[in-house]
Amino acid sequence: MNIAIDIRCLMEKDLTGIGxxxxxxxxxxxxxxxxxxxxxxxxxxxNVESIIPRFSQxxxxxxxxxxxxxxxxxxxxxxxxxxxxxxxxxxxKTEKIDLFFFPNISFFATDCPYIITAHDLSFEIFPxxxxxxxxxxxxxxxPRKQYQKxxxxxxxxxxxxxxxxxxxxxxxxxIISIYSGITPNFRVLPTQHPGLNKIKRKYxxxxxxxxxLGTIEPRKNIETLINAFELFQxxxxxxxxxxxxxxPGWKYKSTFQKIEQYNSAHQNKIILTNFIKxxxxxxxxxLATLFIYPSFYxxxxxxxxxxxxxxxxxxxxxxxxxxxxxxxxxxxxxPANANDIKNNIQKILENKNIFIKRGTKKSADFNWPKTAQSxxxxxxxxxx
Numbered sequence: 261m262n263i264a265i266d267i268r269c270l271m272e273k274d275l276t277g278i279g280x281x282x283x284x285x286x287x288x289x290x291x292x293x294x295x296x297x298x299x300x301x302x303x304x305x306x307n308v309e310s311i312i313p314r315f316s317q318x319x320x321x322x323x324x325x326x327x328x329x330x331x332x333x334x335x336x337x338x339x340x341x342x343x344x345x346x347x348x349x350x351x352x353k354t355e356k357i358d359l360f361f362f363p364n365i366s367f368f369a370t371d372c373p374y375i376i377t378a379h380d381l382s383f384e385i386f387p388x389x390x391x392x393x394x395x396x397x398x399x400x401x402x403p404r405k406q407y408q409k410x411x412x413x414x415x416x417x418x419x420x421x422x423x424x425x426x427x428x429x430x431x432x433x434x435i436i437s438i439y440s441g442i443t444p445n446f447r448v449l450p451t452q453h454p455g456l457n458k459i460k461r462k463y464x465x466x467x468x469x470x471x472x473l474g475t476i477e478p479r480k481n482i483e484t485l486i487n488a489f490e491l492f493q494x495x496x497x498x499x500x501x502x503x504x505x506x507x508p509g510w511k512y513k514s515t516f517q518k519i520e521q522y523n524s525a526h527q528n529k530i531i532l533t534n535f536i537k538x539x540x541x542x543x544x545x546x547l548a549t550l551f552i553y554p555s556f557y558x559x560x561x562x563x564x565x566x567x568x569x570x571x572x573x574x575x576x577x578x579x580x581x582x583x584x585x586x587x588x589x590x591x592x593x594x595p596a597n598a599n600d601i602k603n604n605i606q607k608i609l610e611n612k613n614i615f616i617k618r619g620t621k622k623s624a625d626f627n628w629p630k631t632a633q634s635x636x637x638x639x640x641x642x643x644x
Contacts (some may be wrong), residue, residue: 262346263639264299264323264360266368271308277562278379280364281416281440283313288441288632290317296639299323299348299357303332310328323348333367337400339564358641359411366404373411375642378435380416380559380580381423382479389479389556391510404428412642414635416440416560417581436638440560443630445539448571448620449546459543463533469501470605471548471572473541473563474555476516479508481554481577481595483518486530488554488601490522493529496606500529505544506559507535545570550608554595558582564590565626568619573608575601589615589622 265286269279290298294317302312303325312322325332325347345357351638360374368374383390383398390398407413407428413435414422421437426432449456459465469487482504489502504519519530536544545551547637551567553576561582564574570587576582578592588591591608594600608615 261296261639262299262358263296263354264301264345264357264372266344266362266366267300267302268304268366269311269363270312271302272302274309277539278364279289281377281379284441284443284628285363285632285635286315287313287629289636290315290320292629292632293636294319297321297354299352299354301325301344301348303329305329312418312452316320321352321354323352325351333543335621336367336369340369343371345370359639361639362406363494364402365406367399367401368406372403372640374409375412375414375638376406376410377414377416378407378420378424378559380420380557381427381486382557382559384427385415385423386557388480389477389510394510408582410434412436412638414438414638417584419581419584420559438631438634438638439626440562441626441631442562442569442623443628445590446542446566446569446623447514448569449542450626453546456547459540460547463503463531463536465503465531465544465547466499466501467549468499468549469503469531471503471505471551471567472553472568473544473551474553475509476506476512478511478514479556481556482515484595484598485552485601486515486522487598488605489530490526490554491598491602492605493526495602500549501531502529503531503533503544503548505533505536535641541566542570545572548572550575550605550612552601552605553577553582554593555580556595561585569623571612571616571620573612573615575604575608575618586627587622589618591615 269282299321299496301323303441305326305328322600360370362376418437421435437551478604519532522530545567550573553564557580564576564586567574574590577595578589583592591604593604
Protein backbone atom coordinates (compact mmCIF):
# COMPACT_ATOMS: atom_id res chain seq x y z
CA MET A 261 0.00 0.00 0.00
CA ASN A 262 1.30 3.45 -0.94
CA ILE A 263 0.37 6.15 1.55
CA ALA A 264 1.17 9.84 1.12
CA ILE A 265 1.41 12.05 4.21
CA ASP A 266 1.33 15.83 4.34
CA ILE A 267 4.20 16.91 6.63
CA ARG A 268 4.15 20.66 5.91
CA CYS A 269 3.40 21.24 9.60
CA LEU A 270 6.90 19.91 10.41
CA MET A 271 8.68 22.75 8.61
CA GLU A 272 8.99 24.89 11.76
CA LYS A 273 11.89 24.94 14.22
CA ASP A 274 9.49 25.30 17.16
CA LEU A 275 6.64 22.90 16.46
CA THR A 276 3.05 23.84 17.18
CA GLY A 277 0.54 21.42 18.69
CA ILE A 278 -0.29 20.05 15.23
CA GLY A 279 3.39 19.62 14.47
CA UNK A 280 4.05 17.79 17.72
CA UNK A 281 1.03 15.55 17.10
CA UNK A 282 2.27 14.71 13.59
CA UNK A 283 5.87 14.08 14.62
CA UNK A 284 4.96 11.78 17.52
CA UNK A 285 2.36 9.90 15.49
CA UNK A 286 4.70 9.31 12.55
CA UNK A 287 7.66 8.38 14.75
CA UNK A 288 5.72 5.52 16.31
CA UNK A 289 3.79 4.61 13.14
CA UNK A 290 7.03 4.05 11.24
CA UNK A 291 8.40 1.94 14.08
CA UNK A 292 5.29 -0.24 13.90
CA UNK A 293 5.01 -0.61 10.12
CA UNK A 294 7.75 -1.65 7.71
CA UNK A 295 5.42 -2.98 5.01
CA UNK A 296 3.51 -0.01 3.65
CA UNK A 297 5.34 2.59 1.57
CA UNK A 298 5.10 6.14 2.93
CA UNK A 299 5.62 9.23 0.78
CA UNK A 300 6.16 12.39 2.82
CA UNK A 301 4.97 15.50 0.98
CA UNK A 302 6.19 18.97 1.86
CA UNK A 303 6.59 22.20 -0.03
CA UNK A 304 8.77 25.25 0.57
CA UNK A 305 10.65 27.67 -1.61
CA UNK A 306 13.20 27.96 1.20
CA ASN A 307 15.62 25.19 2.11
CA VAL A 308 14.04 23.40 5.11
CA GLU A 309 16.04 20.18 4.92
CA SER A 310 17.79 20.88 8.21
CA ILE A 311 14.43 21.34 9.95
CA ILE A 312 12.43 18.42 8.57
CA PRO A 313 12.75 15.34 10.85
CA ARG A 314 14.62 12.50 9.19
CA PHE A 315 13.28 8.94 9.34
CA SER A 316 15.74 6.25 8.28
CA GLN A 317 13.36 3.37 7.58
CA UNK A 318 13.60 2.01 4.03
CA UNK A 319 9.86 2.35 3.40
CA UNK A 320 9.96 6.12 4.01
CA UNK A 321 10.32 8.37 0.96
CA UNK A 322 10.70 12.15 1.10
CA UNK A 323 8.89 14.11 -1.59
CA UNK A 324 9.85 17.81 -1.38
CA UNK A 325 8.65 20.48 -3.80
CA UNK A 326 9.76 24.09 -4.22
CA UNK A 327 6.59 25.68 -5.55
CA UNK A 328 6.05 29.08 -3.84
CA UNK A 329 3.55 28.47 -1.04
CA UNK A 330 1.24 31.35 -1.89
CA UNK A 331 1.07 30.23 -5.51
CA UNK A 332 0.44 26.61 -4.54
CA UNK A 333 -2.28 27.52 -2.01
CA UNK A 334 -3.99 29.85 -4.48
CA UNK A 335 -3.98 27.21 -7.18
CA UNK A 336 -5.26 24.53 -4.80
CA UNK A 337 -8.11 26.76 -3.65
CA UNK A 338 -9.24 28.21 -6.99
CA UNK A 339 -8.42 25.48 -9.51
CA UNK A 340 -8.25 22.43 -7.21
CA UNK A 341 -4.92 21.80 -8.89
CA UNK A 342 -2.39 20.32 -8.69
CA UNK A 343 -3.65 17.06 -7.27
CA UNK A 344 -1.03 16.33 -4.63
CA UNK A 345 -1.09 12.58 -5.16
CA UNK A 346 -0.46 13.06 -8.91
CA UNK A 347 2.31 15.54 -8.15
CA UNK A 348 4.11 12.87 -6.13
CA UNK A 349 3.45 10.09 -8.65
CA UNK A 350 4.77 12.09 -11.61
CA UNK A 351 7.79 13.73 -9.99
CA UNK A 352 9.03 10.70 -8.07
CA LYS A 353 7.87 7.97 -10.47
CA THR A 354 6.03 6.14 -7.74
CA GLU A 355 3.29 3.61 -8.06
CA LYS A 356 -0.25 4.90 -7.60
CA ILE A 357 -0.88 6.57 -4.23
CA ASP A 358 -3.64 4.58 -2.53
CA LEU A 359 -4.38 6.93 0.35
CA PHE A 360 -3.41 10.42 1.52
CA PHE A 361 -3.21 11.42 5.18
CA PHE A 362 -3.64 15.04 6.27
CA PRO A 363 -2.90 15.66 9.97
CA ASN A 364 -5.04 18.80 9.97
CA ILE A 365 -7.21 21.01 7.77
CA SER A 366 -5.10 22.88 5.22
CA PHE A 367 -4.85 23.78 1.54
CA PHE A 368 -4.90 20.53 -0.42
CA ALA A 369 -6.46 18.73 -3.36
CA THR A 370 -6.29 15.06 -4.22
CA ASP A 371 -8.18 12.62 -6.41
CA CYS A 372 -7.29 9.63 -4.26
CA PRO A 373 -9.11 8.86 -0.98
CA TYR A 374 -7.85 10.71 2.06
CA ILE A 375 -7.97 10.52 5.85
CA ILE A 376 -7.84 13.70 7.93
CA THR A 377 -7.42 14.36 11.65
CA ALA A 378 -9.93 16.65 13.37
CA HIS A 379 -8.34 18.22 16.44
CA ASP A 380 -11.18 20.49 17.51
CA LEU A 381 -14.07 22.61 16.25
CA SER A 382 -13.38 25.71 18.31
CA PHE A 383 -13.52 27.81 15.13
CA GLU A 384 -17.11 26.68 14.60
CA ILE A 385 -18.39 26.55 18.18
CA PHE A 386 -16.59 29.59 19.61
CA PRO A 387 -15.89 31.98 16.70
CA UNK A 388 -15.63 34.82 19.23
CA UNK A 389 -12.26 33.39 20.25
CA UNK A 390 -10.79 33.80 16.76
CA UNK A 391 -9.16 36.82 15.19
CA UNK A 392 -10.59 38.18 11.96
CA UNK A 393 -7.59 36.75 10.13
CA UNK A 394 -8.20 33.26 11.50
CA UNK A 395 -11.91 33.47 10.75
CA UNK A 396 -11.10 34.39 7.15
CA UNK A 397 -8.57 31.54 6.90
CA UNK A 398 -11.13 28.99 8.08
CA UNK A 399 -13.72 30.40 5.69
CA UNK A 400 -11.31 29.97 2.77
CA UNK A 401 -10.20 26.50 3.87
CA UNK A 402 -13.83 25.35 4.37
CA PRO A 403 -13.27 22.61 7.02
CA ARG A 404 -16.86 21.33 6.67
CA LYS A 405 -16.24 20.40 3.03
CA GLN A 406 -12.85 18.84 3.77
CA TYR A 407 -14.33 16.67 6.50
CA GLN A 408 -17.37 15.69 4.46
CA LYS A 409 -15.25 14.56 1.50
CA UNK A 410 -12.81 12.54 3.60
CA UNK A 411 -12.92 8.77 3.44
CA UNK A 412 -12.39 8.73 7.19
CA UNK A 413 -11.88 11.28 9.94
CA UNK A 414 -9.64 10.67 12.93
CA UNK A 415 -11.14 12.53 15.92
CA UNK A 416 -8.72 13.04 18.82
CA UNK A 417 -11.53 12.60 21.37
CA UNK A 418 -15.14 11.47 21.61
CA UNK A 419 -16.06 15.09 22.22
CA UNK A 420 -14.52 16.13 18.90
CA UNK A 421 -16.29 13.22 17.22
CA UNK A 422 -19.62 14.37 18.63
CA UNK A 423 -18.92 17.96 17.57
CA UNK A 424 -18.32 16.80 13.99
CA UNK A 425 -21.60 14.89 13.93
CA UNK A 426 -23.59 17.72 15.50
CA UNK A 427 -22.10 20.73 13.73
CA UNK A 428 -21.12 19.36 10.32
CA UNK A 429 -23.66 16.56 9.94
CA UNK A 430 -20.92 13.97 9.40
CA UNK A 431 -21.98 10.34 9.34
CA UNK A 432 -20.92 8.69 12.64
CA UNK A 433 -19.60 5.68 10.70
CA UNK A 434 -17.03 7.89 8.98
CA ILE A 435 -15.42 9.08 12.24
CA ILE A 436 -13.13 7.07 14.46
CA SER A 437 -11.87 8.36 17.80
CA ILE A 438 -8.18 7.80 18.45
CA TYR A 439 -6.77 9.48 21.54
CA SER A 440 -3.44 11.23 21.19
CA GLY A 441 -0.56 10.19 23.42
CA ILE A 442 1.88 11.96 25.69
CA THR A 443 5.60 11.42 25.44
CA PRO A 444 7.60 9.50 28.10
CA ASN A 445 9.70 12.57 28.93
CA PHE A 446 6.72 13.80 30.96
CA ARG A 447 7.39 11.90 34.18
CA VAL A 448 8.01 12.34 37.87
CA LEU A 449 11.59 13.51 38.37
CA PRO A 450 13.77 12.81 41.43
CA THR A 451 13.77 15.79 43.78
CA GLN A 452 17.56 16.08 43.31
CA HIS A 453 17.37 16.21 39.51
CA PRO A 454 19.80 18.99 38.45
CA GLY A 455 17.35 20.34 35.88
CA LEU A 456 14.89 21.37 38.59
CA ASN A 457 17.23 23.83 40.27
CA LYS A 458 18.47 25.05 36.91
CA ILE A 459 14.92 25.97 35.82
CA LYS A 460 14.13 27.54 39.21
CA ARG A 461 17.13 29.81 38.87
CA LYS A 462 16.59 30.59 35.19
CA TYR A 463 12.99 31.72 35.68
CA UNK A 464 13.29 32.85 39.30
CA UNK A 465 10.51 30.48 40.38
CA UNK A 466 9.21 30.52 43.99
CA UNK A 467 9.10 27.50 46.26
CA UNK A 468 5.32 27.11 46.03
CA UNK A 469 3.29 28.03 42.99
CA UNK A 470 0.21 27.22 40.94
CA UNK A 471 0.90 26.72 37.24
CA UNK A 472 -0.89 27.54 34.01
CA LEU A 473 0.71 26.53 30.70
CA GLY A 474 -0.77 27.46 27.33
CA THR A 475 -1.13 30.23 24.76
CA ILE A 476 -2.14 33.60 26.22
CA GLU A 477 -5.50 34.09 24.50
CA PRO A 478 -9.16 34.57 25.55
CA ARG A 479 -10.14 30.91 25.02
CA LYS A 480 -7.70 29.81 27.72
CA ASN A 481 -9.61 31.95 30.27
CA ILE A 482 -6.55 33.15 32.15
CA GLU A 483 -8.21 36.29 33.48
CA THR A 484 -10.77 34.24 35.43
CA LEU A 485 -7.88 32.22 36.82
CA ILE A 486 -6.26 35.46 38.02
CA ASN A 487 -9.55 36.47 39.66
CA ALA A 488 -9.70 33.10 41.42
CA PHE A 489 -6.10 33.46 42.61
CA GLU A 490 -6.91 36.91 43.98
CA LEU A 491 -9.87 35.48 45.90
CA PHE A 492 -7.76 32.61 47.23
CA GLN A 493 -4.85 34.63 48.55
CA UNK A 494 -6.51 36.47 51.51
CA UNK A 495 -7.97 33.22 52.85
CA UNK A 496 -4.70 31.32 52.74
CA UNK A 497 -1.84 31.59 55.23
CA UNK A 498 0.75 29.88 53.04
CA UNK A 499 2.78 31.80 50.51
CA UNK A 500 1.76 30.76 46.97
CA UNK A 501 2.45 32.43 43.64
CA UNK A 502 0.82 31.95 40.23
CA UNK A 503 3.13 31.14 37.31
CA UNK A 504 1.72 31.67 33.81
CA UNK A 505 3.72 30.05 31.01
CA UNK A 506 2.88 30.62 27.36
CA UNK A 507 3.54 32.65 24.27
CA PRO A 508 1.31 35.67 23.53
CA GLY A 509 -1.64 34.88 21.29
CA TRP A 510 -4.64 36.81 20.06
CA LYS A 511 -5.73 39.65 22.39
CA TYR A 512 -2.94 38.88 24.86
CA LYS A 513 -2.53 42.53 25.91
CA SER A 514 -5.65 42.49 28.07
CA THR A 515 -4.26 39.58 30.10
CA PHE A 516 -0.84 41.22 30.37
CA GLN A 517 -2.46 44.40 31.70
CA LYS A 518 -4.43 42.43 34.28
CA ILE A 519 -1.22 40.74 35.46
CA GLU A 520 0.52 44.11 35.77
CA GLN A 521 -2.38 45.56 37.76
CA TYR A 522 -2.42 42.56 40.10
CA ASN A 523 1.32 42.62 40.65
CA SER A 524 1.39 46.32 41.41
CA ALA A 525 -1.03 45.69 44.28
CA HIS A 526 0.18 42.27 45.46
CA GLN A 527 3.99 42.25 45.48
CA ASN A 528 4.50 40.53 42.10
CA LYS A 529 2.77 37.28 43.06
CA ILE A 530 2.09 36.45 39.39
CA ILE A 531 5.10 35.41 37.33
CA LEU A 532 4.82 35.50 33.52
CA THR A 533 7.52 33.58 31.67
CA ASN A 534 6.22 33.87 28.09
CA PHE A 535 7.50 31.15 25.74
CA ILE A 536 9.63 28.29 27.09
CA LYS A 537 11.33 25.42 25.29
CA UNK A 538 9.36 22.17 24.99
CA UNK A 539 12.10 20.37 26.90
CA UNK A 540 11.57 22.70 29.87
CA UNK A 541 7.90 21.89 30.40
CA UNK A 542 8.59 18.75 32.43
CA UNK A 543 10.51 20.78 35.02
CA UNK A 544 7.70 23.31 35.45
CA UNK A 545 5.15 20.52 35.98
CA UNK A 546 7.41 18.81 38.53
CA LEU A 547 8.07 22.03 40.43
CA ALA A 548 4.45 23.21 40.55
CA THR A 549 2.23 22.66 43.58
CA LEU A 550 -0.75 22.18 41.30
CA PHE A 551 -1.76 22.81 37.69
CA ILE A 552 -4.85 24.88 36.79
CA TYR A 553 -6.28 24.82 33.26
CA PRO A 554 -9.67 26.59 33.06
CA SER A 555 -9.95 26.63 29.25
CA PHE A 556 -13.38 27.21 27.72
CA TYR A 557 -12.83 24.56 25.03
CA UNK A 558 -10.25 21.94 24.03
CA UNK A 559 -10.33 19.28 21.35
CA UNK A 560 -8.02 17.08 23.42
CA UNK A 561 -6.01 18.97 26.02
CA UNK A 562 -2.39 17.88 26.39
CA UNK A 563 -1.31 20.07 29.35
CA UNK A 564 -3.52 18.47 32.03
CA UNK A 565 -2.32 14.98 31.08
CA UNK A 566 1.29 16.10 30.93
CA UNK A 567 0.96 17.59 34.41
CA UNK A 568 -0.60 14.37 35.75
CA UNK A 569 2.25 12.31 34.30
CA UNK A 570 4.66 14.55 36.22
CA UNK A 571 2.86 13.97 39.52
CA UNK A 572 1.20 17.37 39.60
CA UNK A 573 -2.48 17.47 40.73
CA UNK A 574 -4.83 19.12 38.23
CA UNK A 575 -7.82 21.45 38.26
CA UNK A 576 -9.48 21.86 34.87
CA UNK A 577 -12.81 22.76 33.26
CA UNK A 578 -15.80 20.43 33.10
CA UNK A 579 -16.32 21.10 29.38
CA UNK A 580 -15.43 19.83 25.89
CA UNK A 581 -12.87 17.01 25.94
CA UNK A 582 -11.31 18.01 29.27
CA UNK A 583 -13.80 16.17 31.45
CA UNK A 584 -13.65 13.17 29.09
CA UNK A 585 -9.86 12.96 29.12
CA UNK A 586 -9.28 13.74 32.80
CA UNK A 587 -12.30 12.10 34.46
CA UNK A 588 -12.02 11.81 38.24
CA UNK A 589 -8.22 12.15 38.08
CA UNK A 590 -8.69 15.94 38.15
CA UNK A 591 -11.05 18.32 39.94
CA UNK A 592 -13.46 19.68 37.34
CA UNK A 593 -14.66 23.25 37.73
CA UNK A 594 -16.97 25.79 36.10
CA PRO A 595 -14.42 27.85 34.11
CA ALA A 596 -16.57 30.98 34.24
CA ASN A 597 -16.84 30.91 38.05
CA ALA A 598 -13.80 32.29 39.87
CA ASN A 599 -15.26 31.27 43.24
CA ASP A 600 -15.60 27.68 42.09
CA ILE A 601 -11.95 27.64 41.04
CA LYS A 602 -10.89 29.25 44.33
CA ASN A 603 -12.84 26.77 46.45
CA ASN A 604 -11.40 23.81 44.61
CA ILE A 605 -7.85 25.04 44.95
CA GLN A 606 -8.24 24.53 48.69
CA LYS A 607 -9.94 21.18 48.16
CA ILE A 608 -7.17 19.79 45.97
CA LEU A 609 -4.46 21.06 48.32
CA GLU A 610 -6.11 19.07 51.12
CA ASN A 611 -6.27 15.93 48.94
CA LYS A 612 -3.07 16.21 46.90
CA ASN A 613 -1.90 12.62 47.27
CA ILE A 614 -5.23 11.23 46.09
CA PHE A 615 -5.17 13.26 42.88
CA ILE A 616 -1.47 12.66 42.27
CA LYS A 617 -2.09 8.91 42.39
CA ARG A 618 -5.18 9.13 40.17
CA GLY A 619 -3.45 11.43 37.71
CA THR A 620 -0.38 9.23 37.35
CA LYS A 621 -2.59 6.23 36.63
CA LYS A 622 -4.82 8.13 34.18
CA SER A 623 -1.94 9.62 32.17
CA ALA A 624 -0.45 6.14 31.64
CA ASP A 625 -3.45 5.29 29.43
CA PHE A 626 -2.34 7.82 26.80
CA ASN A 627 0.77 6.77 24.90
CA TRP A 628 1.93 7.19 21.31
CA PRO A 629 2.61 3.49 20.52
CA LYS A 630 -1.06 2.78 21.29
CA THR A 631 -2.15 5.79 19.22
CA ALA A 632 0.05 4.75 16.29
CA GLN A 633 -1.23 1.15 16.33
CA SER A 634 -4.85 2.34 16.29
CA UNK A 635 -3.99 4.68 13.43
CA UNK A 636 -2.28 1.87 11.49
CA UNK A 637 -5.39 -0.27 11.95
CA UNK A 638 -7.46 2.58 10.48
CA UNK A 639 -5.10 2.86 7.49
CA UNK A 640 -5.31 -0.87 6.86
CA UNK A 641 -9.10 -0.86 7.07
CA UNK A 642 -9.35 1.99 4.57
CA UNK A 643 -7.35 0.21 1.91
CA UNK A 644 -8.98 -3.20 2.13
